[in-house]
Amino acid sequence: MFNEESHLKQPIRWAMVGGGRGSQIGYSHRNAAQRDGLFKLVAGSFDLDADRGRDFAVNLGIDGTRSYATYKEMFAQEKCRDDGIQAVSIATPNSTHFEICKAALEAKLHVICEKPLTFTTDEAYVLKALAAENNCLIGVMYGYSGFPMIHQAREMVRRGDLGDIRVVNAQFAHGFHNEEYEKNDPSLKWRVTPAASGPTYVLGDLGTHTHFLCEMITEMEVESLCCMRQSFIKSRAPLEDNAHVMLKFKGGAVGTLWASAINSGSMHQQKIRIVGSKASIEWWDEFPNQLRYEIQGEAPRVLDRGMPYLYQDDQGVSCNRIGGGHAEGYFESWANLYARFAYAFNAVAENDQAALDSMWFPGIDAGIEGTRLCEKCAESADNGSQWVNFKD
Incomplete structure (x- = not known):
């Protein structure tokens, strides 16, 4: 049975790019990430329309000043905060994945990205090298694997x-x-x-x-x-x-x-x-x-x-x-993956390589x-x- 008593010292401060109002995938990410108290959504660049994105963020309970017009602005501003984001999920069209992932890794953020990760394997290998260089992890949202x-x-x-x-x-x-x-x-x-x-x-x-x-x-x-x-x-x-x-x-x-x-x-x-x-x-x-x-x-x-x-x-x-006999489904599978991502990100923060090596999650190689x-x-x-x- 899933251990609901297992928690991190502090939830991972988390943001989203994309996944704004009306997005089924955006809701799936938020539902999964926050179900077990392992992530806390504190910022976002949810929409190409900045005002609409800010209105949506406020309705989610996010400080309006942490709703950003662009992901580049968000990464730059959050980097300057003591309570800045530690991870970001990317729920945008495929053509944007590489550049957003690259920018996030350069900002030393862990990434959870929709699939396919990139257009080309060459781009994916660039992200793998960049993640290693910045001691960050990339998770790929193969939601059924939970x-x-x-x-x-x-x-x-x-x-x-x-x-x-x-x-x-x-x-x-x-x-x-x-x-x-x-x-x-x-x-x-x-x-x-x-x-x-x-x-x-x-x-x-x-x-x-x-x-x-x-x-x-x-x-x-x-x-x-x-x-x-x-x-x-x-x-x-x-x-x-x-x-x-x-x-x-x-x-x-x-x-x-x-x-x-x-x-x-x-x-x-x-x-x-x-x-x-x-x-x-x-x-x-x-x-x-x-x-x-x-x-x-x-x-x-x-x-x-x-x-x-x-x-x-x-x-x-x-x-x-x-328990058996009751139906578990889509959201539970996603939440199981987000729990894995959270514990993996925390292992990196605590420099616990042994714990990280013992974990399974769909990572950069799965994306490649x-x-x-x-x-x-x-x-x-x-x-x-x-x-x-x-x-x-």
Whole structure:
């Protein structure tokens, strides 16, 4: 069970860039960060409209003088305060991530960033070096990786319950953008605009989530891939609203990844199936408290979150916020990640490398691999769906 008695000496003083009024993602960050009292929101640059951003900040209970017109102003002003911010979350369009992350790290702030982290892996490696230089951490918001049953799946693979991993089938395929809704939806418009979104749409928006979960659960690295992508809504070209990726993993396993926003009638359909030589497991994010476990020759079984027959650890499986049988969901998963970020940031502040080394959280390397997925899929698809090496 999540330990609600575990606290920091002082909450981490925290700010946001983006995520202003009406932002679902902004609310998700704030809800998760402040749920356990580990972060305190004290400043922000929430909106391109400074007055609207200030009004929003005041309504959140933030001192109006600490609502800033730009992130650059915020980093400069907060650096001069004795009670200045220690960390920042970035919930802005993809095209802004690199520059904001870079500025935050140069201001010696820890960063939690939306994905994909950057447009290119070269940019991501610049951030990695800058973070190391300034003794800062970068967390990437792969929000589904906080679900306890994802960690149960990972532990089952580690312990050999499935045998040798042979096949990984993954998908994140909703239907909410099966028509040209971006005509009247600014929050979607930037996602299908290359200058703001980068080289991909659904691969970056959806595929990165599922790819990260696959690598996290199996701990296998992609060796090469072949991508086919389409723009079924023609105005979205060259960005895809549907993509199929074939994967070869180091060690001989193979897999597929389907990312789509035009799967008409589907809510989410984020599913991961791991097939081993002895058994298979399958997780579906619309039923996140369950993990289907199928042993060859035996009746299928469903494992439920919060039950004593699950593996117990301090890294994820045991991080339940309520007993088994009750539904835990999206906000709990996000809060589990923010708790990890908080303890990691605190370990840096206390120069406790041993504690930091013992922690798991989606960090800079996870961000690099998500960016690499987008790059390599675009490279493959734009060259006749050729097979390309994942790492040159």
